[in-house]
Every structure is written in structure tokens, then in C-alpha cells.
Amino acid sequence: MKPAIRVAVTGAAGNITYSILFKIAAGEMLGKDQPIILNLLEIPQAMGALRGVAMELEDCAYPLLQEINIFDNPEQGFKDVQYAMLIGARPRGPGMERKDLLEANAAIFSAQGKAINDHANREVRVLVVGNPANTNALIACRNAPDLNPNQFTAMTRLDHQRTQGILGNVLGANSKDVKGVIIWGNHSATQFPDLHHVHVHGKPALESVDEAWYREKFIPIIQQRGAVVIKARGASSAASAAQAAINHMRDWALGTGDDWVSMSIPSDGSYGIKKGIIYSFPVRCNYGRYEIVQGLDVNNFSHEKMIATQNELLEERSAVEHLLPPETAARMEDPFGRANTTEVTQLDDECLRAGPQIVKTDRVI
Numbered sequence: 001m002k003p004a005i006r007v008a009v010t011g012a013a014g015n016i017t018y019s020i021l022f023k024i025a026a027g028e029m030l031g032k033d034q035p036i037i038l039n040l041l042e043i044p045q046a047m048g049a050l051r052g053v054a055m056e057l058e059d060c061a062y063p064l065l066q067e068i069n070i071f072d073n074p075e076q077g078f079k080d081v082q083y084a085m086l087i088g089a090r091p092r093g094p095g096m097e098r099k100d101l102l103e104a105n106a107a108i109f110s111a112q113g114k115a116i117n118d119h120a121n122r123e124v125r126v127l128v129v130g131n132p133a134n135t136n137a138l139i140a141c142r143n144a145p146d147l148n149p150n151q152f153t154a155m156t157r158l159d160h161q162r163t164q165g166i167l168g169n170v171l172g173a174n175s176k177d178v179k180g181v182i183i184w185g186n187h188s189a190t191q192f193p194d195l196h197h198v199h200v201h202g203k204p205a206l207e208s209v210d211e212a213w214y215r216e217k218f219i220p221i222i223q224q225r226g227a228v229v230i231k232a233r234g235a236s237s238a239a240s241a242a243q244a245a246i247n248h249m250r251d252w253a254l255g256t257g258d259d260w261v262s263m264s265i266p267s268d269g270s271y272g273i274k275k276g277i278i279y280s281f282p283v284r285c286n287y288g289r290y291e292i293v294q295g296l297d298v299n300n301f302s303h304e305k306m307i308a309t310q311n312e313l314l315e316e317r318s319a320v321e322h323l324l325p326p327e328t329a330a331r332m333e334d335p336f337g338r339a340n341t342t343e344v345t346q347l348d349d350e351c352l353r354a355g356p357q358i359v360k361t362d363r364v365i
Contacts, residue, residue, distance in 0.1 A: 004035040004066045006121070008081040010112065011088020011130065012040035012070070013049040015235065019242030020085065021053065025062040029246045030083075030253055037067040041077035042088070074115035082121045083253075085245060086112055086140065089130025099319045102135060106323040109136045113143030122147070125252060125288070128154045129245050133187045134264050134278040135316040141266065141278070142328045149335035150290075153252070154264035156183040156191065156280040158237065158244035162225050163193045167218070171208055173200045182282045183262035184302075185309025186316075191280070192305035193222040197296060215301070255286045260293050266335035271298060271306065276332040277313040 007024060009017055017040075023029060024036060038057070042050045047070065054068045071077035078084060090104040109128070116124060124147070128137035133154040141152035160183050164175040171178075182194040195214055198205035206214065229237045251261055264280040267273045270292045271281070282293040298306070317324075 113140035117144035160262040
């Protein structure tokens with residue numbers, strides 16, 4: 001049997017995590033043969049509810065679930081973890097401005113970033129789901145000076161899957177046949193769902209839909225989908241967000257196969273996007289690593305949309321700049337550590353482009 005992998009989940013008594021935890025324990029995230037240890041974190045006031053969640057996990061008798069540990073402090077909760085899913089965040093309250101929300105979450109994610117830096121496994125992989133996810137991921141990353149910036153990501157997989165599902169429904173296709181979706185930028189209403197590289201059953205998607213419909217109707221549908229869900233069910237997306245988080249981590253760990261996916265990652269300047277922010281790009285994953293898909297054509301319309309969402313992220317960063325350690329700013333200029341690399345090794349090339357059969361080795365961790 002493989003050694004157990006330790007996974008930390010914050011906000012572990014919340015609605016999203018209630019869907020996530022059982023999927024992790026069942027092997028949906030890291031594989032049906034991968035034993036799991038769960039470190040569940042909550043605020044002190046929610047520990048009673050978290051104990052109930054832990055009881056339910058125990059009652060399921062998952063063969064892969066070796067331990068369940070619950071914590072109300074990040075120093076213990078992140079000790080030795082190899083995967084961290086930061087889901088808990090301060091929600092926006094009545095009368096709260098976006099700047100107030102950013103500052104409130106800065107306190108949470110700076111503390112979590114420091115705890116991950118000091119106590120997690122050195123190869124830890126971090127996904128931030130709690131909103132505003134991209135800037136929360138930046139805050140955590142900037143507070144982890146001993147880790148590589150590329151170990152911190154934020155989730156735009158939900159937007160990616162919304163695009164696949166809704167477009168597939170419009171065209172009468174299964175979502176699995178919708179290939180080449182890209183979400184550029186921020187997980188917000190400025191995100192850009194790009195269909196210019198999408199193929200459905202091998203046919204370019206924009207040959208099957210009206211260009212005006214795409215620009216004027218479809219893009220706002222994806223950008224506003226979260227708000228529409230809240231209006232319809234009286235609560236934010238939970239099950240769909242949970243599935244997206246599982247898929248994000250699974251592909252990061254086990255590989256993306258024959259398609260790319262959207263992940264918010266530290267910008268390295270690709271496609272002219274400024275460095276120093278966490279921005280969604282198309283990526284391919286293998287061997288527990290990811291690489292931005294390069295060389296895609298970007299027209300003027302797309303470029304304008306990409307820059308608009310970049311600018312929102314720069315504004316968010318400016319709002320919390322006084323809370324970001326200045327000594328970690330330089331690391332964001334070279335998030336993939338290429339400045340001191342003189343050549344691409346055979347392993348680098350192999351691990352990012354190899355077929356799925358190589359992904360199924362034990363070299364994920």
C-alpha cells in the first residue's frame with residue numbers, strides 16, 4: 001500500500017467542504033489506491049459542527065481514510081501536510097466595501113501562509129477557494145517566503161466547468177466533448193471565458209454560435225453565474241465549487257491528459273500579463289507540476305478582456321499592499337525559478353508532456 005498523503009482543509013464545517021471531504025476520502029481527488037489523512041481546520045466557534053462532520057466521515061468507513069484530525073489553529077493543522085485546500089474565508093457583510101473584505105481576509109490568509117511556510121511539507125501544493133480567491137492566494141503566497149510561489153494557486157476551475165457545461169448544453173454536446181476552454185484572469189465578474197480555442201466534437205465552437213451572442217450574452221452568463229445561483233437557491237455554489245476544487249487538485253497531482261485546464265497561478269509575464277499577481281491561465285499538468293500553455297493566438301478583443309481582468313487584480317493587490325511583506329515581492333518576478341536555469345532538463349520536458357501512463361507512477365509527491 002502507498003504511504004498516506006496528508007491533506008489539510010480549512011473552513012471544514014462549511015457547505016463547500018461538506019461536499020469535498022467525502023470525495024477526498026473516497027479517493028476521487030488523489031486516486032482510488034491512495035490512503036489519506038485528513039487535517040480539518042475551523043475557527044473555535046465551529047469546532048462543535050466540525051466534530052459532527054468528523055463523526056460522519058468515520059461512519060462512512062472509507063477504506064482509504066486512515067486518520068481524521070480536527071484543529072482550531074493553523075500551526076497544528078498544517079503540520080506536514082502535502083496538500084492544502086484553503087476554503088474558509090470571511091464573507092462579505094452588509095455595508096462592507098470590497099477593500100474592507102480584502103483587508104479582513106488578508107489577516108486570515110497571511111496567518112495561514114505563515115503557518116504553511118513554517119509547518120507544511122516542503123513540497124506542499126496549495127489551492128485557495130475562499131474569495132476573493134486570487135488575491136487571497138497572493139496574500140498566502142507572499143507570507144510563505146521559504147516556499148516557491150508556484151506552490152500556491154487559486155480556483156477558476158469552477159468557471160472553466162461552467163463554460164464547458166453551459167456551452168455543451170447550448171450546442172447539444174456532452175461537456176467532455178468541449179475542449180480548449182480558457183478562463184483568463186480573476187475569479188470575478190471581470191474574468192474572460194475565451195472560446196476562441198474551443199472545439200466541440202472537433203469543430204471550432206465559434207463556427208457554431210453567433211459571435212455577437214458569444215460576446216454580448218455568453219460571456220456575461222459565465223461572469224455572473226455565481227450571482228445567479230445565489231439568487232436562485234438563496235446560497236452560493238457549494239456542490240459545484242466542491243467538484244471544481246477536487247478536479248483542480250486531481251489534475252495538478254495526476255495530470256491533465258489530452259486537454260488543458262484553467263488554473264490561477266503566479267503570472268510569469270506570459271501573454272503580456274504583469275507579474276506579481278495570481279492570474280488564471282491555460283495550463284497542462286503532469287508529475288504534480290504545471291506549465292502555462294504557450295503560443296496561443298490572442299486577438300484584440302481577447303487582449304482587451306485579458307488586460308481588464310489583470311487591472312482588477314492589480315487594484316486588489318494595491319488595496320492590500322501595506323499588508324504584504326515587501327521582502328517577498330521579488331520572488332514573484334520569477335515564480336517558476338527560471339532565472340538561474342540555463343537549460344530545460346529532459347525530466348522537465350518529459351514530465352510536462354508525457355502521456356497519461358507516466359502520470360500513474362508514484363512520483364506525484
